Amino acid sequence: MEWSDRIHWTKTQRERLVELGGDEVLDEWFCSTRERDKTFYLREKELASRGRRRLDTFRESVRRPAVCRLTEKLVDVLTGVGFVQVTTPTILSRQMLARMTIDDRHALFSQVFWLDKNRCLRPMLAPNLYDVSKSLMRLWSGPIRIFEVGSCFRKESQGSTHLNEFTMLNLVEWGLDPEERLAHLRDFAKLVMEAAGLPDFRLEREESVVYGDTMDVTWQGIEAASGAMGPHVLDDAWGIDSTWVGWGFGLERLAMMKEGARHVKPYSRSLAYLDGVRLNLS
Secondary structure (H helix, E strand, O other), X not given: OOHHHOEOXXXXXXXXXXXXXXXXXXXXXXXXXXXXXXXXXXHHXXXXXXXXHHHHHHHHXXXXXXXXXXXXXXXXXXHHOOOEEOOOOOEEEHHHHHOOOOOOOOOOHHHOOEOOOOEEEOOOOHHHHHHHHHHHHHHOOOOEEEEXXXXXXXXXXXXXXXXXXXXXEEEEEEXXXXXXXXXXXXXXXXXXXXXXXXXXXXXXXXXXXXXXXXXXXXEOOEEEEEEEEEOOHHHHHHOOOOOEEXXXXXXXXHHHHHHOOOOOHHHOOOXXXXXXXXXXXX
8 A cells, every 4th residue: 555545533533632632643644444443442542541540640649730730830939039929910901901002903902802892801911010010119129020920811823832711920020230131031931941841942032013022932843931121112101111021931831841742722721621631531
């Protein structure tokens, strides 16, 4: 049989294998439908058994999902180097979003989940962190380091690494020496990625529709974070004139990368998955 005559999984079979975390078998090819269907039965059975074992281990010893474990680790690491954790509202006003230049003419506007004409679910943490930072700069001397871990919502294009609801870690340092900005940006990326168990990352220059010239953290070609430095034109809307560096990390993506998976959905907030394991195993 010629290689071109070989067949692949059906769409339904492939979707089921993805659900069960069978990324390692997705590239298998077969000489006949009989061979394929027999192999699918065996693979599904093996993957379901593996899922049950993982759930048993989770119940007996792990007990907290990967994103929760990662969050706890990152909070400890960041507070250990002088960052202060803040928590801010999930609902944003239209005015706050507009101060980030996101109005009805902006490319991100159509991706926002609007509750009514004046309120939305936050697509990013930055507007709130700007507001908190402005208050703290009146009360504390610099440099000031703060961070937040929280849910964000965006009508992302559906794909293996995108979610409509996701968890962001945003960190920012204000008032540092201008000559130290790039070094601190790199140091904070290293701090977070090593804490996440992903030390072999890359830093790449990128262009953002909000911040302009930015730097991305990538791991095996997948974006894990986006960072920027200031003073920045966006600072003017808050009346801030300070040097700063900041990063925004997607925690579900970090969990996916750490687990060696190709798909982020199993590590999201879900009714169908628990710590990466599909619950309909029978």
